[in-house]
Amino acid sequence: MDITTDSGHHVNQVVAKTQRSPRRRLVAVVAAAIVAALLLLITPFPRGFQGEATGDAALRREVESTLGSKHWHHMAAAKINGDEVTWAGAGADENTEFEIGSITKTFTAALFADAIERGEIDEGTRLGDVWPDLDGDVAEVTLASIAMQRSGLPAQVPAPDFITGARTMVANYIHTDPYLGTKTELIDSLSTVDVGDKKPEYSNFAFAVLGQTLAEAAGESYGDLVRERITEPLGMHDTFVPSSPGGLTHGYTASGLPAAPWTLHGAAPAGAIRSTTHDLSIWLQATMRGKAPGAEAAHPRAEYDENERIGWAWLTTTSRSPHITWHNGGTGGYRSFLGFNPDERTGIIVLVDTANSVDAAMGLISSDSASAADAPAMKEG
Amino acid sequence: MLLTQIICAALMVWGACSAIRSDRWPTRFQVLTRLLTTLTIILFIRLIADFGGWDGWFIYVWLAAMLAFGYGVFRVADVWPDLPWRNSAPGGGTTDASMSADAKASTGTEVNAPTGTVAKTAATDRRRETPGLVIGAFAVFVVAVALVVPGTMIS
Numbered sequence: 001m002d003i004t005t006d007s008g009h010h011v012n013q014v015v016a017k018t019q020r021s022p023r024r025r026l027v028a029v030v031a032a033a034i035v036a037a038l039l040l041l042i043t044p045f046p047r048g049f050q051g052e053a054t055g056d057a058a059l060r061r062e063v064e065s066t067l068g069s070k071h072w073h074h075m076a077a078a079k080i081n082g083d084e085v086t087w088a089g090a091g092a093d094e095n096t097e098f099e100i101g102s103i104t105k106t107f108t109a110a111l112f113a114d115a116i117e118r119g120e121i122d123e124g125t126r127l128g129d130v131w132p133d134l135d136g137d138v139a140e141v142t143l144a145s146i147a148m149q150r151s152g153l154p155a156q157v158p159a160p161d162f163i164t165g166a167r168t169m170v171a172n173y174i175h176t177d178p179y180l181g182t183k184t185e186l187i188d189s190l191s192t193v194d195v196g197d198k199k200p201e202y203s204n205f206a207f208a209v210l211g212q213t214l215a216e217a218a219g220e221s222y223g224d225l226v227r228e229r230i231t232e233p234l235g236m237h238d239t240f241v242p243s244s245p246g247g248l249t250h251g252y253t254a255s256g257l258p259a260a261p262w263t264l265h266g267a268a269p270a271g272a273i274r275s276t277t278h279d280l281s282i283w284l285q286a287t288m289r290g291k292a293p294g295a296e297a298a299h300p301r302a303e304y305d306e307n308e309r310i311g312w313a314w315l316t317t318t319s320r321s322p323h324i325t326w327h328n329g330g331t332g333g334y335r336s337f338l339g340f341n342p343d344e345r346t347g348i349i350v351l352v353d354t355a356n357s358v359d360a361a362m363g364l365i366s367s368d369s370a371s372a373a374d375a376p377a378m379k380e381g
Numbered sequence: 382m383l384l385t386q387i388i389c390a391a392l393m394v395w396g397a398c399s400a401i402r403s404d405r406w407p408t409r410f411q412v413l414t415r416l417l418t419t420l421t422i423i424l425f426i427r428l429i430a431d432f433g434g435w436d437g438w439f440i441y442v443w444l445a446a447m448l449a450f451g452y453g454v455f456r457v458a459d460v461w462p463d464l465p466w467r468n469s470a471p472g473g474g475t476t477d478a479s480m481s482a483d484a485k486a487s488t489g490t491e492v493n494a495p496t497g498t499v500a501k502t503a504a505t506d507r508r509r510e511t512p513g514l515v516i517g518a519f520a521v522f523v524v525a526v527a528l529v530v531p532g533t534m535i536s
Contacts, residue, residue: 028458036451042427043443046434069434173429174531250535254431258532356431 044071044256049352051091059088063350066363070356071256078277079364080288080340080347085281094278097238097249098351099262100336101329102204103280104273106287107226108211109313110294112147114229117294120217130213131187137195145198146210147312148302152195153206157267160185160192175253175332177245179264183212183222186266200304204270207313211269222269230293234286236279241272248274251333251353259333259355271329277349280338284347288340298325298342317362324366328359337361382431386439389430393446396422400453404460408467410510412457417517419450424524467510 046069053060054076063077074091076098087094115121121130121143128139138153145151157179159165164180171178181189186208193205215222223241231239242248248261264272275283286292300309300316307319316325326339337358340347350361396419403415423446433439 024462025459028455031458032451032455035454036447039423039447039450043440043447044427044432046432046440069436071432071434174527176531254433255427257428257528258535260531260535 046071048072049075049090054089054093055087057088059086060090062364063088063361064090066360067350067352067356067358068360071254071354072352072356073252073256073354075350075352076277077351077361078281078284078347078349080281080284080345080349082345085285087277089277092351092353094281095238095276096351097274097276098336098353099251099271099329099331099334100273100275100280100338100351101271101331101334102207103275103327103329103336103338104269104271105207105313106283106297106327106338107230107273108207108214108269109147109297109311110230110287110292111214111225112143112210112312113294113297115214115217121214125217127190127209127213130217131190134190138190138193141195143210143213144312146203146206147297148200148310149202149206149304149313150198150200150302151203151206152198152201153203153209154193154196155201155203155205157181157186157205157208158189158193160189175257176260177262177264177332179262179267181266183266186212200302200310204267208264208267208270212266214269226273230283231279233293234282236275236282239273239275239279239283241268242274249353251331251355253333254355256354259331261333262331271331277351280349280351281347284338284340284349288342288345288347300325317366320362320366320368322366324362326362328357330355330357339365341365386430386433389426390439390442392422393426393442397446397449397453400450401456403453404456407464408510409461409464410467410514412461412464414510414513414517416453416457417514417521419453421517421520421524423447423450424521424528428524428528 048064049060049072051074059077059079060075063075067075074089074096076089076092076094076096077087078094079086079088089096092098112121116123123142123144125143126139127141127143128134131139141151141153146153159168160181167180168178171180186205190209211222215225218225220228223243226239226241230236242261242263245261245263248263250261251259253259262272264270283292287295287298290296297312298314299311300314301311302309304310304315307317309316309318311325314325314327316323322341322344324339324341326337328338329336333353333355335352335355335358337348337350339362344365346365348361348364350358352358399415400419403412403419406412406415426443430439430443432443
């Protein structure tokens, strides 16, 4: 028997060990194999899209090839070429409902353009003009600057208190809707924020404020505005702003865990809309042709970064050929992409119920290199 | 996302190394605590990480860490019968309750009571073992709940 003391002051007892019998080794191997098997069971192995194939097989293969290897669930896609629309899907079709995330901002921007046309506001309207209790720098923020993502407002909705902030953080980890505040709390938070430099910076908070401001100016709820001014006139019957998560389908995280549906509550104008590829193809074509309410929102108006210009919400990537005007979206359990080229009259829509980026879908109608000489002249707004 | 993946990968490497070295801890309590800590990390990474695709790198780090964890379990299971449940109590010989049945039966050895600083350290370690194991088990439970319960509540 030997007792030793190691440098960590633990007393190690080195007793005469039993011989490591084959049975003991076997038990160890079995234990390790069981544990390894259980761990492999919880591994989200990359896989293709799941479920029954729908629509055009060639488009489906094209989308799968473009989006690459990830842990996927279901997909619906639409490719527009002039008046022709081709659908494809896996476990979903053109009538399957998805959360479209920030593609909602294109609707909010269209409502902004439409409200200008109706005379409810103008391009120079400030937040203080609609919310008279605001003062200081935040009251001077113009709705147009918000629509072009350069308002200086914070990127995310500020938490009104520590508890709400903690709940938001926990919501991100357990994959539930992190947007907890009401419309009133959203607008009240404007009094607490600092306005930064008016440089291009993507802001969910600002667009939520824009949408609720438009609703206030019109005397209606944001959901009603979307329905009355956009989806009903265009016949987009499966597109709506949900008022509660009850009964809604859900998506999955990038690693395959169920993600709760998002309604975004007061921040709905930043990303709450649910739609289908059928309805979004109507939206895409109407916007592309200039026929949609507020379609002028898609026209590029200012620089966003070295490769992109921005209209009202819509981005136009100038480093691609042909140039593509687009917006993407993402929620806890969904990703989306919608893009078009108005000169070539082509467009692509991809919706998935997995939180894996589908931005690569822009490659289906536009390639990565651009020739400045070939680029169409951009319309200045 | 890349930053999250890098941090998660670093945690997995640490966890894998920790799992492989688990058999070096002197008592079963400490070994279990070590394994539970590693399991907590694994489950937490499963909860938050984006694993990407076969053309990425993260999935391979994960799989390597899983194999390492399995190997760590093998090493622990191999030495388990030789380990006492807890550190020796001060002021006397090792109590029957603290020695595993195999160790008692196999060796027929006597353990001299540790004295002085060594005895104090052994007492401190013994007092830390139970809370450490409880905290480790609780951490696994919390992360496992976070993994499973939200999904069951989603209609």
